[in-house]
Amino acid sequence: MQRRSFIKNTSLTLGALALLSKSTLASFLADPAYKITMLTDTIGVFTESGGTILFMIGKKGTVVVDSQFPASAKHCIDEILKKTKKPFALLVNTHHHGDHTAGNIAFKGLVKNVVAHKNSKINQEAVAIKNKTEDKQLYPDTVYDTAWSTKLKGEKLILKYFGAGHTNGDSFVHFEKANIVHVGDLVFNRRHPFIDRTAGANIAEWIKTLTAATSNYSDTTTYVCGHAATGFDVVIKKIDVLQFREYLSNLLKYTSESMAKGMTKDDFFKTTTIPGSPEWKGDGISRPLEAAWAEMNTVK
Ligand SMILES: [Zn+2]
Ligand SMILES: [Zn+2]
Structure with missing residues (x-):
């Protein structure tokens, strides 16, 4: 294990x-x-602790998406340097959470640019100030609002923001030619998600965001997500994204029906499965229950 x-x-x-x-x-x-799984000759997935890292060894330089924690980022860097002597051209953060950005610091002086959605940078700064960890951060030097792209030799990288979800600053990071998208924590494969309301998360918006994204990409797109339950992969297909969207819909539906029936908050929090999405099981159900309860109470 x-x-x-x-x-x-x-x-x-x-x-x-x-x-x-x-x-x-x-x-x-x-x-x-840690483990590396190559998806193509040049694009691979690195997993150790925290959110999945995706990397592409390009002809002109390496692109890395997300950085986990300093120690695991170092492992990832060392493994990549065994495969190429090309410099690190770009580090992308799908969003600001520490399990995706704390390892940025391991790229300091190694990587040319760091890019993320503008809200990801704002959130990263706010959390670092709150936790007094500003000296441990490497912040994005490039931010965008709705879309950002760059040409890599033989590949094109496109970042898109389709709206709030897991936070208010989650990017879809598309390697267009390979047709691989890192969705960060916008999909939790068969694991109960974190829903970071302190950073603008919204379940109803999240559902719309996943609808917009899956219609933007093709049916054959390969998706890479930040986290999966034990026994499930972080490399997934459109159907898995849609099933997670269904989970979010079922969560909201169940919450509003429970409230309409007059269920108490205490009884609601005793829920062990989201009706309609039994594949999401195990630890962590309190996170979506709390977020949904709070969101439905805000809507009222
Ligand atoms: Zn994460
Ligand atoms: Zn996250």
């Missing part, structure tokens, strides 16, 4: 870790936690 899922699935506290035998702990910590 990967270290990441081990930690997440068992919700081990430091105290519990201390109870593990020394040998168990040693093998657990020595587990090489």
